[in-house]
Amino acid sequence: MSRSVKEIFRRAKEGQTVFIERKALNPDYLPPNLPFREAQSDEIAQILSPILKGSKPSNLLLYGKTGTGKTAVAKSVLKELEKEAERKNLVVAYVNTRTENTEYRTLAEFSKSLDLPKEDQIPFTGLSIGEVVGRISRQIKRNGIHAVLVMDEIDYLVKEFGDGILYEFTRSNERLSPGFLSLVGISNDLKFKDGLDPRVLSSLSEEELVFPPYTVDELREILTERAKEAFRPSVASPAAINLCAAMAGSEHGDARRAIDLLRIAGEVAEREGLKQIDDSCIRVASDKMEVDRVDEAIRSLPVQNKAILFAVSRFDGGTNTGELYIAYSNLCKRLGIETLTQRRLSGILGDLDLLGLVEASVVSKGRRGRTKKIQLLIGKDTLEKTLSEDPAFSMAS
DNA sequence: CCTCCACTGGAAACCTAGGCTC
DNA sequence: GAGCCTAGGTTTCCAGTGGAGG
Numbered sequence: 001m002s003r004s005v006k007e008i009f010r011r012a013k014e015g016q017t018v019f020i021e022r023k024a025l026n027p028d029y030l031p032p033n034l035p036f037r038e039a040q041s042d043e044i045a046q047i048l049s050p051i052l053k054g055s056k057p058s059n060l061l062l063y064g065k066t067g068t069g070k071t072a073v074a075k076s077v078l079k080e081l082e083k084e085a086e087r088k089n090l091v092v093a094y095v096n097t098r099t100e101n102t103e104y105r106t107l108a109e110f111s112k113s114l115d116l117p118k119e120d121q122i123p124f125t126g127l128s129i130g131e132v133v134g135r136i137s138r139q140i141k142r143n144g145i146h147a148v149l150v151m152d153e154i155d156y157l158v159k160e161f162g163d164g165i166l167y168e169f170t171r172s173n174e175r176l177s178p179g180f181l182s183l184v185g186i187s188n189d190l191k192f193k194d195g196l197d198p199r200v201l202s203s204l205s206e207e208e209l210v211f212p213p214y215t216v217d218e219l220r221e222i223l224t225e226r227a228k229e230a231f232r233p234s235v236a237s238p239a240a241i242n243l244c245a246a247m248a249g250s251e252h253g254d255a256r257r258a259i260d261l262l263r264i265a266g267e268v269a270e271r272e273g274l275k276q277i278d279d280s281c282i283r284v285a286s287d288k289m290e291v292d293r294v295d296e297a298i299r300s301l302p303v304q305n306k307a308i309l310f311a312v313s314r315f316d317g318g319t320n321t322g323e324l325y326i327a328y329s330n331l332c333k334r335l336g337i338e339t340l341t342q343r344r345l346s347g348i349l350g351d352l353d354l355l356g357l358v359e360a361s362v363v364s365k366g367r368r369g370r371t372k373k374i375q376l377l378i379g380k381d382t383l384e385k386t387l388s389e390d391p392a393f394s395m396a397s
Numbered sequence: 398c399c400t401c402c403a404c405t406g407g408a409a410a411c412c413t414a415g416g417c418t419c
Numbered sequence: 420g421a422g423c424c425t426a427g428g429t430t431t432c433c434a435g436t437g438g439a440g441g
Contacts, residue, residue, distance in 0.1 A: 302428095321404065344429060346405070362405070366439025369403025 018270045024229035025263035027256055030075055036218045037069045044077045047207050051146055056180040059204050063187055064211025067254030070186050074150055091147040097157035103165055107132045110149055114139050133168045140179040147181045154185040170203035213253025219245035222255055223262055240277045247286055261285055294378050297355050298386045304340055305348050306387055307331055312358055312376050313383055320371040
């Protein structure tokens, strides 16, 4: 072990590393230009441009699956917009509602960009949402601020807390005059509109823009560009980049995933002391990402779901609901945890299926009834290893 | 073509835990 | 603190069903 530690340090000292600029492959790195998103950038710029003449731009909604460049495009246009604006009362704010985690913190974060007077500062806690909205509105009105607020992962906010603050913001514009507030919502989920008040929806989606997934060819080009920044020359061969693009893109053109894959492959190569990323690095990286994903998915499961998953793993070659329920009940008794009903088990199986940990499909066996055919989709050993971390399972297996 | 199994999956009631208000 | 509200998870109840075997 100490030998490998020494080896690592020696390599680092000699600068014999594959990276020049590792952060070019970080998930939140904003590259100087965003290939294949020119159309979207232009359109957003077009929609927001009235603000430079002092009038209110339409609200805007951006849609697209993860890794289609929504956030990056939005951020880069805003950066440009800020540069362009000579007016001092232009405020551009970006908030990710998921990382802020609550309505209150989302608003508090926004308020930081508004430069509230001392007596109106938003404390960590203690105010009602209405009061916070009030202070923000007052400030916008008083100083005639022209504000653009980008709300990333807005679907999360709506799912967790409803459309209350969106409602406030979308209909408050008369009260803000001479200032105004334009909203740019970013969502992964097309369905989130269902839960919205129709008035909010129509106001929020005055303009809509859909981000299509990247094709494999596009991913390849994106990766090539990033690789040029991130790695020493010839570390990432075209063939390696091709493979990354193909592996990550086969599902749904997720650039984030592709970039992660390339970064991890680079880390693998570095660790192995290679000067080039080869196919095996990428496969190792891909496996690692998959294992991490599964691991994380299992770890964050509630006990009951874990127990059911464990029960499924007892059956090689699949099982069905009735059989599984018996096994599961016994397991619960053994572990000393509550036993849920069969109805519930059926529901949880559906969840596990959605997570891709288990395959559960309804089959009919004619006279012998209908049931779910259930199969474990992940390695038994990974599962057992991860589950054994949970104290409730220490004496299982 | 009908039966009838072994469940499925919808609907609604129930049961907490947590947060908020007074 | 008591009282109220809400959100999730769970249970209860039950009508519904694909298709092998009659």
